Amino acid sequence: MGGTAIGVDVASSAQKIWLTLQALGNIAFAYSYSMVLIEIQDTVKAPPAENKTMRKANLMGVSTTTAFYMLCGCLGYAAFGNAAPGNMLTGFGFYEPFWLNFANVCIVVHLVGAYQVYCQPIYAAVESWAAARWPESDFVVRRYHPFGAGKFSINMFRLAWRTAFVVVSTVLAILLPFFNDILGLLGALGFWPLTVYLPVEMYIRQSKVKRSSWKWVALQSPSFVCFAVTVGVTVASVQGITQSLKNYVPFKTKL
Numbered sequence: 001m002g003g004t005a006i007g008v009d010v011a012s013s014a015q016k017i018w019l020t021l022q023a024l025g026n027i028a029f030a031y032s033y034s035m036v037l038i039e040i041q042d043t044v045k046a047p048p049a050e051n052k053t054m055r056k057a058n059l060m061g062v063s064t065t066t067a068f069y070m071l072c073g074c075l076g077y078a079a080f081g082n083a084a085p086g087n088m089l090t091g092f093g094f095y096e097p098f099w100l101n102f103a104n105v106c107i108v109v110h111l112v113g114a115y116q117v118y119c120q121p122i123y124a125a126v127e128s129w130a131a132a133r134w135p136e137s138d139f140v141v142r143r144y145h146p147f148g149a150g151k152f153s154i155n156m157f158r159l160a161w162r163t164a165f166v167v168v169s170t171v172l173a174i175l176l177p178f179f180n181d182i183l184g185l186l187g188a189l190g191f192w193p194l195t196v197y198l199p200v201e202m203y204i205r206q207s208k209v210k211r212s213s214w215k216w217v218a219l220q221s222p223s224f225v226c227f228a229v230t231v232g233v234t235v236a237s238v239q240g241i242t243q244s245l246k247n248y249v250p251f252k253t254k255l
Contacts, residue, residue: 021236024229025184028191030065034199036117123162130157178244185237192230196223
């Protein structure tokens with residue numbers, strides 16, 4: 001690099017720390033999948049045992065995600081240097097290559113599927129609550145068969161509620177203009193409590209690990225480190241959102 005100073009062009013060292021923490025929040029968002037892990041494991045057929053199948057799936061998923069993050073981070077910086085965009089597919093400044101369009105289509109397909117998976121626990125919770133609250137309501141519990149006898153059926157409450165949820169969440173997503181800042185905040189809020197703290201505490205209770213034992217300390221130490229990182233990422237994301245709000249334009253995404 002011939003003695004040339006490299007790194008993100010920022011006004012101060014403090015700003016560079018904020019940006020680094022925000023980047024950690026973006027990465028944490030990709031690993032916050034534990035809320036759907038149990039739902040997926042519940043649908044896995046046995047044999048083999050569900051935990052063995054999910055262990056392999058976890059290893060493959062985390063390895064693939066890590067590989068993509070390393071490729072995007074290293075190759076993106078190698079190609080664009082300090083001008084590396086927050087979104088690698090929309091920050092090039094050109095949109096002609098067919099492979100770029102294909103990559104965006106793949107992302108849409110991925111997000112549509114991921115949206116369904118992540119929303120299923122919310123759908124199930126609300127629909128179970130509504131069925132228990134209004135058990136006599138045809139709107140809530142009755143199923144209609146538009147094509148006569150068969151497996152396909154429609155529940156009016158489910159149709160109305162899920163449609164409204166998708167519309168509201170889509171509008172809110174469009175209104176959130178700071179892609180990386182919001183992603184970092186969501187990653188920070190969901191990573192430690194759901195991906196680190198909850199599994200660790202579940203294992204400690206299930207295995208009856210004694211408090212203050214070496215095994216308990218070994219389990220709680222990374223949890224504490226991740227908690228400290230989560231606090232820092234949350235503060236950095238809020239700081240980034242506060243700064244971005246100074247130039248806020250509704251329905252205009254800022255990467």
